[in-house]
Amino acid sequence: MKKSYHFQKGWGPQLVFMGPSLIFFLIIVIVPFLLGFYYSFTDWDGLDLDKAVWTGWSNWHRIFNDDDKFWESFLFTIRFTVVGVVLANVLGLTLALLLMKALKSKKILRTIFFLPNVIGGILLGYIWQFIFIKGFSTIGELTNLPFFQWTWLGSPTTAFWGIVIVFVWQTSGYMMVIYIAALAGVSKDLIEAAQIDGARAFQLFRTITVPLIMPAITICMFLTTSNAFKIFDLNLSLTRGGPGTSTQSLAFNIYAEALFNNRYGLGTAKALLFFAAVSLITITQVWLTKRKEVAA
Amino acid sequence: MRQQEKYTGRLLVLEIIAILLGLIFISPFYLVLTNSVKTLRDILVDAASLPSTIHWSNYSQVWNIIDFPAAFWNSFLITVLSVVFIVFFSSMSAYRISRRPSKFNVFMFLVLISAMIIPFQSIMLQLVRVTSLLELRGQLYGIVACYIGFGMPLSVFLFHGFIRTVPIELEEAATVDGCNPYGIYFRIVLPLLKPIMVTVIILNTLWIWNDYLLPVLIIGGNKDLTTLPIAVTKFFGQYTKKWDMALAGLMMAITPVVLFFLTLQKYIVEGVTSGSLKG
Numbered sequence: 001m002k003k004s005y006h007f008q009k010g011w012g013p014q015l016v017f018m019g020p021s022l023i024f025f026l027i028i029v030i031v032p033f034l035l036g037f038y039y040s041f042t043d044w045d046g047l048d049l050d051k052a053v054w055t056g057w058s059n060w061h062r063i064f065n066d067d068d069k070f071w072e073s074f075l076f077t078i079r080f081t082v083v084g085v086v087l088a089n090v091l092g093l094t095l096a097l098l099l100m101k102a103l104k105s106k107k108i109l110r111t112i113f114f115l116p117n118v119i120g121g122i123l124l125g126y127i128w129q130f131i132f133i134k135g136f137s138t139i140g141e142l143t144n145l146p147f148f149q150w151t152w153l154g155s156p157t158t159a160f161w162g163i164v165i166v167f168v169w170q171t172s173g174y175m176m177v178i179y180i181a182a183l184a185g186v187s188k189d190l191i192e193a194a195q196i197d198g199a200r201a202f203q204l205f206r207t208i209t210v211p212l213i214m215p216a217i218t219i220c221m222f223l224t225t226s227n228a229f230k231i232f233d234l235n236l237s238l239t240r241g242g243p244g245t246s247t248q249s250l251a252f253n254i255y256a257e258a259l260f261n262n263r264y265g266l267g268t269a270k271a272l273l274f275f276a277a278v279s280l281i282t283i284t285q286v287w288l289t290k291r292k293e294v295a296a
Numbered sequence: 297m298r299q300q301e302k303y304t305g306r307l308l309v310l311e312i313i314a315i316l317l318g319l320i321f322i323s324p325f326y327l328v329l330t331n332s333v334k335t336l337r338d339i340l341v342d343a344a345s346l347p348s349t350i351h352w353s354n355y356s357q358v359w360n361i362i363d364f365p366a367a368f369w370n371s372f373l374i375t376v377l378s379v380v381f382i383v384f385f386s387s388m389s390a391y392r393i394s395r396r397p398s399k400f401n402v403f404m405f406l407v408l409i410s411a412m413i414i415p416f417q418s419i420m421l422q423l424v425r426v427t428s429l430l431e432l433r434g435q436l437y438g439i440v441a442c443y444i445g446f447g448m449p450l451s452v453f454l455f456h457g458f459i460r461t462v463p464i465e466l467e468e469a470a471t472v473d474g475c476n477p478y479g480i481y482f483r484i485v486l487p488l489l490k491p492i493m494v495t496v497i498i499l500n501t502l503w504i505w506n507d508y509l510l511p512v513l514i515i516g517g518n519k520d521l522t523t524l525p526i527a528v529t530k531f532f533g534q535y536t537k538k539w540d541m542a543l544a545g546l547m548m549a550i551t552p553v554v555l556f557f558l559t560l561q562k563y564i565v566e567g568v569t570s571g572s573l574k575g
Contacts, residue, residue, distance in 0.1 A: 013392070021444075028423065030407070031426055035425065039422060098310060098313070102303070102307060105315055112318045113318070123525060123528065123550055130331070130542070133537070138344045233509070255417065267421050274418055275415060282413065
């Protein structure tokens, strides 16, 4: 334990150093979070912010027995997360491996691949709305490729893949940066020793590189999983959950329940369930990938 | 020392593949940029070709419709104020937690870190309630207060990880010389934190600048506080597709953050890496 010097004892410094952050954090994050447990048992409608009548388990009952839309969006979110996480990490790692080579265009390509990340999800969704609706159809006319002639945002299946494409496009550059940092730390000697022993490229990758960058894989999987599972901005601006409600993510479903239907009480109950699901999924994922890490 | 890799035929093939991937990656920006200076008719006829004549009036019209200077100023002010407070408050707390790990401080640190897992949607509805009650809604200081609260966990975490590696001897020497805790913090500790401070500033700036949902909920009906992302949504109604206006608006909204990225590229990539690897 570090020794602390006597100047820091006492209430003054404690209040000055800890006070401001704790006040903001408690009021903005903790109090609302705890209030959720209360509101999820009420019929709070959001219009009259003060009136929220205790209704017992009825919100919870309704979610579990009478809310197919919620479970559909749950399923959509899980499907999207699985596909999005795998593709974003495969592409991110591929880009990183590619840019570790002595390419002349390395620097500018890193910039390009990372660029989508600095722009917010809302704007990216709008950019791609234009690409899917106008850009793709123009390319389709020019090339006659059926891939570009589909009405991408018009059917549930293609709209699903549309969101996946944009998510992967946005996220893989970020993952690439983390993977590059990890790959740069892999010892050249180990690789050379294995090469002398006659290891082939794929063997080298699987038995040496992957185990050594496992911590980065854990982090990237964690980031992509929690981002994909919480997807909202992109969903809102790209498809608005449509066609119908076929691409409505969980986060969007909660938002719609409260702001479109004015059922804030029901919304908070869903939000708590959402919190439980996010925690469970990300903790499980980190635990699973952590087990594969080796002490370097 | 390893010898320089030779530029072989295999590398050339990889180079071409990489460049093609790069072109696919930026093609959306190319389409938005070129079409933002076309007339609506030209966009509808052919969205892939270069503009025949450059049509700047889309930009000037959008500039007025969304009142670009005002929206930009709002985004700027909200971001800068929030980030400044986040940096100060979170570094002070992280310093205190690190140098004086009392039971209370360690407990609060754990609460802060655990809160990172809470999704925004689990808090937002009650936050509307709490902020209305405290008369923070529709106010500049209200939305800044929200960003400070939400920015705290990751920022304290990052500072804390860094401060642990800073030797304590300098501060002890300053204590012996009669410096008070505030002097030690501002004159000795804060300047030492520069590397991680850059990371905290960048991560928070990108997030706050691009944020959409929190301003929608907190700024609410107060049009005077409209931020850039909110202003641009105007052009994306469900049925009307005025692409010429919409694309010019999109360009105007993404240009500031793209310029920010291009000028601070090195720091942003470093910040993102150190932020992720520690977080």
